[in-house]
Amino acid sequence: MDLPFLLAAVERGDDTTVLEHLAETSYGGVAGEDGVALLAAAAYAGRHEVVNRLVACVDPTRPWAGGVDPVDWAAANGAYWVLSALLSRENDPLRADSPHRRALRVAQAALDSGGGAVPPPAHRGIITDLEEKLGIDRTPDELMARALVHADPEHEDWLASLLRITWPESQERFDWARSVVERADSLERRRFGLDAVNFLGFGFNPDNEDEPPFTEEAVELLRPRLATEQDPYALRTVVAAFTGYCTREDLPAVLPHVDHPDPRVRHGVARAFPGLLDVRPDTLAVLLRLADDPYPAVRTSAFEALSRTSVDTPALRAVLAVHLADPAFDARLEAAAALALRGDERATPVLDEVRRGIRNRNSRGAGRLEDLHYQLRARAEGPAV
Structure with missing residues (x-):
């Protein structure tokens, strides 16, 4: 293991390089003092994915330098x-x-x-x-109080409370979250309640194989808020939750927000499009507009939606071809994938370039290329008889 090289990669936050090299290093090459030093450096730098990989080989209770x-x-x-x-x-x-x-x-x-x-x-x-x-x-109210100390939806205190409250899903927890939304006396409480409703939509209950029992209630709670919510964070949560609970026929209700000034609201709309195109083929032009969005995540989600539909037009291919040179790696890769799934050979150079950069399963784009391989094979085999 080249410790100085890996320490430098940790310092600059280059997790991909570290994980690629660790994948090619034997267990014994990581388990010694160098592994402990790398683990400590990754922890101090907050590189938790590297820490998670290293604890498979390094004793996480072994003291670091200075007896820490x-x-x-x-x-x-x-x-x-x-x-x-x-x-x-x-x-x-x-x-x-x-x-x-x-x-x-x-x-x-x-x-x-x-x-x-x-x-x-x-x-x-x-x-x-x-x-x-x-x-x-702890009660949901106690857990929410912890989240609201900082009242930062991006903070781990907020996330931990949400996860504890919403897993596993239950009618009782939904009723609590709905009450928080409906009675919220502050923006922070409304944001948290809406987040809880959203999280409950993708919770897992072994006794519920289909959809949460409160699905219709959630749609009724969220639908009017698509038109009335003014806070960008709360609105993008409403969009995400509504598209998770509603039927495909209800998805067009999010379309008024396709040009919202907050890119994360537009991102939520873009993520609804795989189902939207099934019920509203005429919305393709809207999706292609999102594919030219200045925010990379919006473009990427638009291209992902195009990878999941068989809709094909010259205008669609033209947009995809332009983004084969997209400066954002993920957007570029998804545009190439969408073209490849339509049998367009213009995608080949981009996919080959990504493939040449792959050293192992930890390399950037490796997982997506594997998924694309199975998608292409399924398209070639056609629908099952």
């Missing part, structure tokens, strides 16, 4: 994703001396001390996750 305990450091510093990776190999969190119990004590002590780091550490999110694993119950 990994679990204690992550819990004390509110490093939510790093701690999750460090604890991911522990199978018995309930034993008396488990690192989960220790991490909970450390995180609670750090929270009580009132540390003022910027950005705020995720001590509350860590406590929420650890309590769940240790069987400590």
